[in-house]
Amino acid sequence: MTDETSSTHNHSRSADVAARIERRWAIVAIAVIALIAVMAAYGGIHRATMPQTQVETIDPTTLHLNGEFIESNLGSAIEPNGSVTVRVVGQQYSFTPQCILVPTDTPITIRATSPDVVHGFLIEGTNINTMLVPGYISDLPVQFNKPGEHLMPCHEFCGVGHEGMWGKVKVIDKFDFLQLSTKERRLNCVD
Amino acid sequence: MLTNKRLILAHFWLAFSVFGLAILLGAWQMLIRSPLHAWISNPEWYYRSLTAHGTVMGYVFPTLVAMGFGYAISETSLNQPLIGRRWAWAGFWLVLIGAVTAMVPVSLGLASVLYTFYPPMIGNPFYYIGVVLVVVGSWIWVALMSINLAAWKRANPDKPVPLAMFANVAGSYLWAWTAVGAALELLLQIIPAAIGLTSTIDAGLSRVFFSWTLHAIVYFWLIPAYIAYYTIVPRAIGGKVYSDAMARIAFILFLVVSMPIGMHHTFADPQVGAGxxxxxxxxxxxxxxxxxxxxxxxxxxxxxxxxxxxxKGPFGWIAALPWDNPIMLAVTFSFIMLGFGGAGGLINMSYQLDATIHNTQWITGHFHLIFGGAIVIMYFAIAYDLWPHLTGRQLTNLRLMRTQLWLWFIGMIVTTFPWHWVGILGMPRRMAYYDYTNAALEPTALSVSISVVGAFILVISAILFFVVLLEGQRAPRENAGPYRFSMAVHPPVTLPAVLNGHALWVTLMVGLTITNYGFPVYELVTRSGMSVPAIYVGGER
Incomplete structure (x- = not known):
């Protein structure tokens, strides 16, 4: 065997080794990504953190005149099954109601929309976080375990008053909430 | 063989000039909304500045870098003078005129809608027309890259396309297609409303159109940095590219899969279905x-x-690396920032984890770390590497370059890590004012103040970057020799057609976009009664 052929031989062998290492890394990379995707899917299916399953629409130009988002229907309402529905409207540059009152340890559905521009809806200290897009209803199942207060900023730029658009969420004991609800049909709080 | 040095320099100088202005705006924004500064009394100034900062940093700066670097790659890697020189200059002027056209109304406060547009808010039409001109100018570059590669292929049948050009053209196609989403939004929805032809807008549809552009644009910003990783770094530090084929596969994957993923920006949106x-x-x-x-x-x-x-040994090779070489430092810093930024990205892509940080300061921290950090530091490296070949003068102040890169790295970490943290605390982004006296916001005050310091470190680094380039203008003339790209350990002799051309991958890119966007867009378009009146910003009309 001449020197030249032996060097070519070594060359191709080192290329094979290099390709093998590279292939292994590619397989590891793909496996890591597949695992993450499966974890996300599993978490979504089994841990209830799921995107809204159904797209719900509403006429943004008349929502204040009729339907569930008329002013007298906004705030927290107790449903016959004991759960609570909170209806909120975000508009330039405030939420209605500005202070949301909710009970602890109760299944709550937040339903919110916007009549004008896109707004954000975030309850600080929780993972309750959605967008309010005109024409659509954002529907979120939530639950609070502890009494307390949370800030609720609009987190999407909605005009020059955006920085002033902060609401509040007050979580109170379930029994106190039930007592209050005997007096009023729709509950909210004063800031 | 660089024959159009003036053209390439014009792109880089314009890119870095607008970058220099926009970074000052960024630092000012960080300062005035922090606890270190009193309330500015007119929030509109903040949003005006934010619109300018985002428009320049997102649309003008990286586009010009990609264009200038692209022309340099075409001439040097193909060893062929640029075909379509006049068109290239026309593209440059379109970007310049577009940028000025967009910035005039923004400066006057007539288009404070942020660079993400946010219809149904509508600003002055010239803002949007300016952005469209920037994009049209860049589309000329896309066409020229394609034409130059085709001419080279005709003259060199069956030869492997140089990696740098292969990646450059992939990036240009990615940009051409990803820009279509925002173009549809601008041309069909926003501009008609801005000039008064229509008066209502379907905001849900706009957000989906914009998401088409908003994610893949990041990969367009990133491709010049990746080209530098593969084709500049190994040569500059005395190494070789481990694998030419894997490099091509990486760029192909970016081309194919960075497009049909944009709706992760609409995870929290009610107009997009769960599937x-x-x-x-x-x-x-x-x-x-x-x-x-x-x-x-x-x-x-x-x-x-x-x-x-x-x-020698498992770690000895690290000590043996040329750490005094600015390119070595740049790639190291870039990788560290890419590592943290990428880990944050994996959090953003998961619906469940995203719910905690969606639209908080975490997101701002994330994309500043990836784009401003990992990508822009490689733009500096590209400039440092290419400059002597463009100006015919050496950049000799290596110490200043290293200081500049160190400061950029430190500045980015100091700016973005606290930003991520306050995002986890729930601090919303893009607000002109925060009431730090509120007990619930008070815990963010220290972190926000630290990140202001980071912003000013970045400004100092940017100033040093200009000092390096300007010092270079005064250095004695010296021939830098031909511009070369890294060689692979095993340079390709022949390549299968799929690794040597883009047709199949562009087809897949378009096909996947249609499968992943076609139905949602169709549903949104056919749904009626979703529009709301346009809200005109910037005063009476």
């Missing part, structure tokens, strides 16, 4: 693969350099 959110989330996971492949190939290529320089 497509899941599909886009899964595709977003896929886009991590080309980056993971790149991390391996570049680390291996750098190791080759360390060993060629006499480094």
């Amino acid at each position: 497509f959110k899941f599909i886009h989330s899964a595709f977003t996971a896929l886009v991590a693969i080309p980056t993971l492949l790149t991390v391996f190939t570049i680390c291996a290529s750098v190791e080759i350099a360390g060993r060629l320089r006499g480094g």
Whole structure:
């Protein structure tokens, strides 16, 4: 065997080794990504953190005149099954109601929309976080375990008053909430 | 062979000039909304500045870098003078005129809608027309890259396309297609409302159109940095590219999978169904693969350099690397920032984790770390590497370059890490004012103040960058020799057609976009009664 052929031989062998290492890394990379995707899917299916399953629409130009988002229907309402529905409207540059009152340890559905521009809806200290897009209803199942207060900023730029658009969420004991609800049909709080 | 040095320099100078202005705005914004500064009394100034900062940094600066670098790659890697020189200049002027056209109304406060447009808010039409001109100018570049490669292929049948040009053209096609989403939004929805032809807007549809552009544009910003990883770094530090084929696969994957994933920006939106959110989330996971492949190939290529320089043992090669070389520093910093930024990206792509940080300061921290950090530091490296070949003068002040890169790295970490943290605390982004006296916001005050310091470190670094380039203008003339790209350990002799051309991959890119966007867009378009009146900003009309 001449020197030249032996060097070519070594060359191709080192290329094979290099390709093998590279292939292994590619397989590891793909496996890591597949695992993450499966974890996300599993978490979504089994841990209830799921995107809204159904797209719900509403006429943004008349929502204040009729339907569930008329002013007298906004705030927290107790449903016959004991759960609570909170209806909120975000508009330039405030939420209605500005202070949301909710009970602890109760299944709550937040339903919110916007009549004008896109707004954000975030309850600080929780993972309750959605967008309010005109024409659509954002529907979120939530639950609070502890009494307390949370800030609720609009987190999407909605005009020059955006920085002033902060609401509040007050979580109170379930029994106190039930007592209050005997007096009023729709509950909210004063800031 | 660089024959159009003036053209390329014009692109880089314009790019870095607008970058220099926009970074000042960024630092001012960080300061005035922090606890270190009193309330500015007119929030509109903040949003005006934010619109300018985002428009310049997102649309003008990286586009000009990609264009200038692209022309340089075409001439040097193909060894062929640029075909369409006049068109290239026309593209440059369109970008310049577009940028000025957009910035005039923004400066006057007539278009404070942020660079993400946010219809149904509508600003002055010239803002949007200016942005369209920037994009049209860049589309000329896309066409020229394609034409130049085709001419080279005709003259060199069956030869492997140089890696730098292969990646450059992939990036140009990605940009051409990803810009279509925002173009549809601008041309069909926003501009008609801005000039008074229509008066209502479907905001849900706009957000989906914009998401088409908003994610893949990041990969367009990133491709020049990746080209530098593969084709500049190994040569500059005395190494070789570990694998030419894997490099091509990485760029192909970016081309194919960075497009059909944009709806992860609409995870929290009520107008997009859960099924497509899941599909886009899964595709977003896929886009991590080309980056993971790149991390391996570049680390291996750098190791080759360390060993060629006499480094031994499992870690000895790291000590043997040329740490006084600015390119070595830049790629190291870039990788560290890419590592943290990429990990944050994996959090954003998961619907469940995203719910905690969606639209908080975490997101701002994330994309500043990836774009401003990992990508822009490589733009500096590209400039440092290419400059002597463009000006015919050496950049000799290596110490200043290293200081500049160190400051950029430190500045980015100091700016973005606290930003991520306050995002986890729930601090919303893009607000002109925060009431730090509120007990619930008070815990963010220290972190926000620290990140202001980071912003000013970045400004100092940017100033040093200009000092390096201007010092270079005064250096004696010296021939830098021909511009070369890194060689692979095993340079390709022949390549299968799929690794040597883009047709199949562009077809897949378009096809996947249609499958992942076609149905949601169709549903949104056919749904009626979703429009709201346009809200005109910037005063009476």
